[in-house]
Amino acid sequence: MPDAATLIELDERIAILRSNLSELTEQATAYSGAADEDRAAERIAQQQQLLDTLLKQREEMAR
Structure with missing residues (x-):
């Protein structure tokens, strides 16, 4: 049994990463340059x- x-x-x-992904997705929609979009996607x-x-x-x- 794993340690609680x-x-x-x-x-x-996991919660932090989900929050980061949400923020990054929101930021990515605001980017206008191709280089910025590439960095955001990466x-x-x-x-x-x-x-x-x-x-x-x-x-x-x-398990």
Whole structure:
């Protein structure tokens, strides 16, 4: 059984990443230049990849 503190910490990190993704998406809609859009898309992709990794860890720990 996973440690409850570890699960709580993981859940907190997941919540932060979801919030970051939401903010980045909102910011990306305000960008007008191609370079800015590329940077925003790259940052969103990085955050999504990290979120996916954490969600996978969380799922494995819950088993």
